[in-house]
Amino acid sequence: MKRKFNRRELAVLAAAGAATAQAQGPGRPGSEDLEKAARDLNARDIETLTKFEIPISTEPAFQFKA
Amino acid sequence: MTDDVFFASITELNGRLRKREFSTVELVRAFADRLESLGPKYNALALPLTKQAVDRAKEIDGEFKRERYRGPLQGIPFGAKDLLALAGYKTTWGAKPFANQVSQDTATVLTKLDDTGSIIIGKLAMVELAGGPSYRMASASLFGPGLNPWDTSRWSGGSSSGSGSAVAAGLVPFALGSETSGSILTPSAFCGVTGLRPTYGLVSRHGAMALAWTMDKIGPICRSAEDCGLVLEKIAGGDSHDPGSAGKSFYYTPQYARKLTDLKCGFAPADLELVEPDARPLFEAAMQVIRQTGIQMVEAALPEFPYAALTHTVISAEGSSVFESLITSGKVNELADAKQIAGLKAGLELGAKDYLKAMRIRSLLKAKFRELFAGLDVLVAPARYSIAPKISEPLDALRVPPGPTSRPGMASLIPAGNLGGLPAISIPCGFVAGMPFGLQIVGTPFSENTLIALAREFQNRTDWHKRRPPAMAS
Numbered sequence: 001m002k003r004k005f006n007r008r009e010l011a012v013l014a015a016a017g018a019a020t021a022q023a024q025g026p027g028r029p030g031s032e033d034l035e036k037a038a039r040d041l042n043a044r045d046i047e048t049l050t051k052f053e054i055p056i057s058t059e060p061a062f063q064f065k066a
Numbered sequence: 067m068t069d070d071v072f073f074a075s076i077t078e079l080n081g082r083l084r085k086r087e088f089s090t091v092e093l094v095r096a097f098a099d100r101l102e103s104l105g106p107k108y109n110a111l112a113l114p115l116t117k118q119a120v121d122r123a124k125e126i127d128g129e130f131k132r133e134r135y136r137g138p139l140q141g142i143p144f145g146a147k148d149l150l151a152l153a154g155y156k157t158t159w160g161a162k163p164f165a166n167q168v169s170q171d172t173a174t175v176l177t178k179l180d181d182t183g184s185i186i187i188g189k190l191a192m193v194e195l196a197g198g199p200s201y202r203m204a205s206a207s208l209f210g211p212g213l214n215p216w217d218t219s220r221w222s223g224g225s226s227s228g229s230g231s232a233v234a235a236g237l238v239p240f241a242l243g244s245e246t247s248g249s250i251l252t253p254s255a256f257c258g259v260t261g262l263r264p265t266y267g268l269v270s271r272h273g274a275m276a277l278a279w280t281m282d283k284i285g286p287i288c289r290s291a292e293d294c295g296l297v298l299e300k301i302a303g304g305d306s307h308d309p310g311s312a313g314k315s316f317y318y319t320p321q322y323a324r325k326l327t328d329l330k331c332g333f334a335p336a337d338l339e340l341v342e343p344d345a346r347p348l349f350e351a352a353m354q355v356i357r358q359t360g361i362q363m364v365e366a367a368l369p370e371f372p373y374a375a376l377t378h379t380v381i382s383a384e385g386s387s388v389f390e391s392l393i394t395s396g397k398v399n400e401l402a403d404a405k406q407i408a409g410l411k412a413g414l415e416l417g418a419k420d421y422l423k424a425m426r427i428r429s430l431l432k433a434k435f436r437e438l439f440a441g442l443d444v445l446v447a448p449a450r451y452s453i454a455p456k457i458s459e460p461l462d463a464l465r466v467p468p469g470p471t472s473r474p475g476m477a478s479l480i481p482a483g484n485l486g487g488l489p490a491i492s493i494p495c496g497f498v499a500g501m502p503f504g505l506q507i508v509g510t511p512f513s514e515n516t517l518i519a520l521a522r523e524f525q526n527r528t529d530w531h532k533r534r535p536p537a538m539a540s
Contacts, residue, residue, distance in 0.1 A: 060425030
């Protein structure tokens with residue numbers, strides 16, 4: 001179910017996002033290029049994994065223990 | 067105390083302690099002084115623990131005096147990678163943002179070693195955050211680049227950089243390292259020492275920094291396969307504090323090992339072409355020694371999987387989750403390696419379906435390795451395909467390049483073995499231009515005794531593991 005946000009909540013979320021972005025970066029000169037390269041590498045990895053055929057019955061290789 | 071002591075095996079040192087040729091205090095002080103004076107030369111020392119070690123050594127001497135024997139590790143000094151917590155002491159994880167982190171708890175492996183009477187004399191340097199999803203330069207550490215005792219212009223390997231170089235330089239009789247994907251095997255191969263990566267879950271990781279919960283392992287780096295067996299026996303075992311614990315113990319029982327002539331060893335002929343050209347003769351000679359043990363040699367190939375993409379996705383997703391607060395707070399920017407910073411940030415953007423896809427393929431990988439090992443007992447391959455790089459060189463060339471399939475030969479065996487949770491041992495098998503070269507032996511889960519038996523036989527027939535770096539040669 002989609003949750004509707006009021007204006008105040010949206011403002012809080014936007015401020016939190018901006019604060020996080022401000023806290024994270026900019027790291028150092030050239031960091032934007034490196035970050036783009038890292039995102040591109042992840043995208044290539046995912047593309048590679050997507051080409052791999054996975055039977056529908058395959059569970060992930062971890063087990064939750066109660 | 068002669069220099070030979072610094073390169074003696076665990077069994078020999080323990081025997082000499084029991085014969086009172088020297089006291090535990092003398093032995094601990096000698097190693098601790100050496101670690102403190104030479105450790106910084108290799109950027110190997112994170113934290114000296116000399117005072118508390120000498121105090122503990124006095125207690126152990128009392129036990130020897132009362133003839134209370136605890137086993138082969140009693141009185142033996144060791145070093146631990148600085149991702150293992152020791153209550154009341156700094157545990158930096160090799161990273162500036164954690165430079166002042168003081169542990170409240172002690173890692174299970176350190177408690178277990180203390181129970182054997184073994185004595186920690188120092189924390190050893192490491193690549194920051196055990197390398198995170200990736201890093202570009204050897205300098206990716208709070209302690210500077212790990213320098214190789216065989217040639218200090220070259221890297222000691224990572225991420226257990228200090229553990230590898232400290233054992234190679236005779237600063238500790240053995241060390242603990244950790245491996246998520248290559249961090250025990252690589253420094254062992256580059257530094258000419260013997261390192262064992264245990265089966266996932268065999269050794270508790272409680273109190274160790276997590277990088278990737280489903281891939282992290284802790285294991286010994288020693289002078290010989292035999293020493294690895296002795297240490298592994300003491301650190302292995304179930305631990306309710308480690309959710310990944312397999313609940314199994316390990317008993318080093320060479321007397322009950324299967325005959326090598328009954329075993330089948332898989333190898334890839336293509337490996338001979340893949341190793342750097344100068345290493346081909348020694349690799350060929352090493353494979354000949356393996357053959358001479360009587361083990362049956364069988365050509366084998368790794369199952370086709372996108373190993374690099376799998377490893378990178380799993381470590382990125384889990385690692386970025388582990389370090390989410392470091393990343394979102396911006397403190398991640400204090401790390402030394404810009405590539406690691408970028409990789410950690412990007413990892414936070416990975417989606418659940420992408421991570422689950424990787425983990426589902428990992429299930430298929432496990433099944434394929436079970437099939438492969440139905441006809442084989444071990445796989446043998448170069449631990450690394452080249453010698454240690456210069457510290458000024460980017461490390462990108464060492465990595466398995468991304469692609470739809472595996473690389474030829476066994477070149478993907480390190481990521482493959484780690485994804486499968488398989489045990490492995492790296493043993494020195496020769497030198498290229500004065501630098502050590504290593505061979506890895508990989509087996510089925512919980513087959514450590516088989517790996518050690520083959521490695522031990524190899525070491526009975528060769529003396530590569532007894533060589534010392536030039537500055538330490540007697």
